Amino acid sequence: MTHTPWILALTGGIGSGKSAAAERFMAHGIEVVDADHASRWVVEPGQPALTQLVAHFGERVLNAEGTLNRAVLRELIFADPDERQWVEALLHPLIGAEIEARLARATSPYAIYMAPLVVETGNRRGARRVLVVDVPSELQVQRTLARDGTSEAQVRAILQAQASREQRLAWADDVIVNDRDLAWLHAEVDRLHSFYLTLPGAPA
Structure with missing residues (x-):
């Protein structure tokens, strides 16, 4: 019988660190499909x-x-x-x-569907769990400005169009609060990865 990986939806607002989290999961051999x-x-x-x-x-x-x-x-x-x-x-x-x-x-044992708008669209794509990378909104603005070089007004417009932190967290099965450094983010991903490996695969 072929193994069917279960699906983890990975989401978070702009500048939250979704991509950095996804890269760490990929380092563990987990396949990531980025919307x-x-x-x-x-x-x-x-x-x-x-x-x-x-x-x-x-x-x-x-x-x-x-x-x-x-x-x-x-x-x-x-x-x-x-x-x-x-x-x-x-x-x-x-x-x-x-x-x-x-x-x-x-x-891989589980696969990640990474998308910024899981909550907004209501579409989990069959994901069994939702992992939210959460970050205070002011930090989102700072990080996005540093990364994209867009205007602060445009970043704030994107934030307005996305779900609020509260809405996103209400959907979450798991949360990483990414308000520290990369080593902290990696440690949190490692902890969750170990837990996810204990979950059984998708029903055949």
Whole structure:
């Protein structure tokens, strides 16, 4: 009988340290499927979604080499909720299919579905547990500014669009409070990984 890994949803707001946590899980051999990566795969040149985005918004959403200009698209959809809904309706089913195909191919004891919007969309993708990387909002702003070089206003707009800490924590089965250094984050991931290995696999 083939082993089917159970799925852990890993989430947290912008600048919370999800990626650093995911990298530590990957160091333990756990397969991670990142919704942000999936959202890039479905809009690569040659993919139908990119063609539809250009038909809708025009060439302004393309970089010179023909790839999607995410910064321009982000500005267009943050400025207009109707446009955001249109883009989400186009991309979300495609992204979902990509994520589920990759999770289905995972061979580690459990697999991680990493996404910033698990709580907002209400879609756990069959995850048995939800792990929230939690961080105080001011620290989120500081980290995101340091990493992305975006404006503070844009970071705060993204925070407003995401679930609140309280909403996210209400969904959590497990929480890492990532307000210390990387060594602390790694230790917390290691502790949870040991626990997750004791959980039985998904039902066949």
